[in-house]
Amino acid sequence: MKVHVEPIVGRYMHLELQGRPHRIYFEEAGSGIPLLCGHTAGADSRQFRHLLNDEEITKRFRVITFDMPWHGKSYPPQGWQEEEYQLTTDSYTAMILSVAAALGLEKPVFMGCSIGGRIVLNLAAKHAESFRALIGLQCAAHQTPWYDTDWLHRSDVHGGEVCAALISGLIAPQSPDETRHETLWQYMQGGPGVFKGDLYFYRVDSDLRGILSQIDSRKCPLYMLTGEYDFSCTPEDSRNTAEQIDGVEVVIMEHMGHFPMSENPAKFRQYILPLLEKIQDGK
Amino acid sequence: MFVKPIWASERRSDEGLRRAKSESVSEYNRINSGWITMNIDLTAGHPGQTSLEKNFERLPDLVNTNRPLCFRGRRLTATIRISIGPTDYYLRLEKGRIVSLTKGAALLKSWVFSIRAGAEAWEKHWQTYPPPWYHDLFAMSKNGTAVIEGNLTPFMAHLQYIKDVLAAPRKLSALKGGE
Numbered sequence: 001m002k003v004h005v006e007p008i009v010g011r012y013m014h015l016e017l018q019g020r021p022h023r024i025y026f027e028e029a030g031s032g033i034p035l036l037c038g039h040t041a042g043a044d045s046r047q048f049r050h051l052l053n054d055e056e057i058t059k060r061f062r063v064i065t066f067d068m069p070w071h072g073k074s075y076p077p078q079g080w081q082e083e084e085y086q087l088t089t090d091s092y093t094a095m096i097l098s099v100a101a102a103l104g105l106e107k108p109v110f111m112g113c114s115i116g117g118r119i120v121l122n123l124a125a126k127h128a129e130s131f132r133a134l135i136g137l138q139c140a141a142h143q144t145p146w147y148d149t150d151w152l153h154r155s156d157v158h159g160g161e162v163c164a165a166l167i168s169g170l171i172a173p174q175s176p177d178e179t180r181h182e183t184l185w186q187y188m189q190g191g192p193g194v195f196k197g198d199l200y201f202y203r204v205d206s207d208l209r210g211i212l213s214q215i216d217s218r219k220c221p222l223y224m225l226t227g228e229y230d231f232s233c234t235p236e237d238s239r240n241t242a243e244q245i246d247g248v249e250v251v252i253m254e255h256m257g258h259f260p261m262s263e264n265p266a267k268f269r270q271y272i273l274p275l276l277e278k279i280q281d282g283k
Numbered sequence: 284m285f286v287k288p289i290w291a292s293e294r295r296s297d298e299g300l301r302r303a304k305s306e307s308v309s310e311y312n313r314i315n316s317g318w319i320t321m322n323i324d325l326t327a328g329h330p331g332q333t334s335l336e337k338n339f340e341r342l343p344d345l346v347n348t349n350r351p352l353c354f355r356g357r358r359l360t361a362t363i364r365i366s367i368g369p370t371d372y373y374l375r376l377e378k379g380r381i382v383s384l385t386k387g388a389a390l391l392k393s394w395v396f397s398i399r400a401g402a403e404a405w406e407k408h409w410q411t412y413p414p415p416w417y418h419d420l421f422a423m424s425k426n427g428t429a430v431i432e433g434n435l436t437p438f439m440a441h442l443q444y445i446k447d448v449l450a451a452p453r454k455l456s457a458l459k460g461g462e
Contacts, residue, residue, distance in 0.1 A: 144425075146421060146424075146425040147421065151435075151439050156436060156440070157436065157439050157440045158440065161440075161442070161443065162439055162440070162442055164443065165439075165442035165443035165446065166421070166442065168419070168443060168446065169418065169419025169420065169421050169422055169446070170419075172418070173411075173412045173413060173418050174412055228415050229415045229418060231415070231416060231419070231421070231422040231425055231426070
């Protein structure tokens with residue numbers, strides 16, 4: 001029987017985050033410029049599996065992605081059962097910087113989606129010197145809440161099913177069935193309250209409109225890409241953010257929703273390859 | 284490896300079919316209780332009926348012949364109200380199947396939850412590839428073209444099922460080679 005084994009390697013690192021020991025799962029493939037990828041709220045690093053398997057990218061970039069604590073194969077810290085998970089701007093920023101440092105990444109590119117797209121703006125404003133470039137997918141400094149997040153964590157509604165059903169509308173109708181349902185499966189597998197806890201950062205703790213003037217895209221190039229079907233972080237939200245930052249433009253991805261790398265990897269490739277080439281050439 | 288279709292346990296036996304025929308259920312449920320193949324006459328209708336209403340009134344066919352969808356809704360039994368502009372419809376769902384679809388305002392008719400949108404919004408929602416802001420009930424709710432109200436617990440507990448039931452007329456656009 002012929003078996004195809006992917007070039008992705010998965011390992012665990014032990015490091016301290018917020019003064020507590022954590023065991024973090026990460027995957028990587030390729031060599032070259034480090035490209036660290038951050039998944040969306042309530043999901044995990046599987047969202048980047050197509051990028052990690054793309055030779056056009058991995059021959060020039062060392063692509064790395066990790067499961068945030070409480071997500072995927074990274075456990076919550078010890079004692080989690082006694083607490084409510086809430087991601088904050090500070091803890092999220094420190095997590096990304098700590099993971100990059102733990103892996104010894106020299107000025108990596110960071111690409112994040114949704115909450116990962118939001119945190120890119122904080123990294124750009126406060127830690128530009130630590131990154132070669134920043135890519136915000138579905139990136140905006142602020143969004144208008146569109147539902148009550150209490151629905152995401154209740155005993156009378158199945159958490160996995162409701163989380164997936166809620167975000168299903170953020171996937172573009174043109175996205176292939178296989179990758180649409182893979183994206184939904186990631187949400188169906190989230191731990192109780194984890195999606196909601198991530199959205200604490202997104203909804204409550206990260207109105208970043210006030211720091212946009214601190215971003216200097218000449219220090220660290222910032223790129224923004226947003227799917228036209230995303231009604232959570234809308235193209236208008238991204239444009240409003242970009243208008244406040246000198247030298248930054250938003251690329252609106254046609255027939256794409258909130259999860260570009262996961263919901264339609266072939267289409268996303270058309271947008272990300274030229275951008276990565278630009279970063280490689282230092283433009 | 285043999286993988287049993289998820290709806291297999293729900294498939295009615297001949298005995299079940301005979302029993303269903305004797306039950307006081309709607310014509311739709313009786314006809315569809317054996318999981319018949321969908322055979323929709325796109326030209327059928329009645330005078331005064333808009334094409335949008337005509338498509339919507341095919342909903343029992345579209346849903347009841349979709350076995351995985353009915354399976355996902357098997358825990359839901361409720362009457363819900365769907366409004367297309369000024370026209371109200373009452374959908375009676377029993378264990379994930381539509382047993383009746385009643386058109387027109389009914390005095391003191393109770394419903395568990397309701398979704399209202401204008402004809403233009405539903406028309407866009409039912410295109411094969413709806414435009415942004417019309418491709419999802421929550422997108423329509425966020426942009427103000429749809430209103431979701433009532434007891435939202437059964438709605439949220441069956442959210443993907445409800446979304447898929449109400450998106451089912453898209454199949455008619457696809458059959459017609461529509462947008």
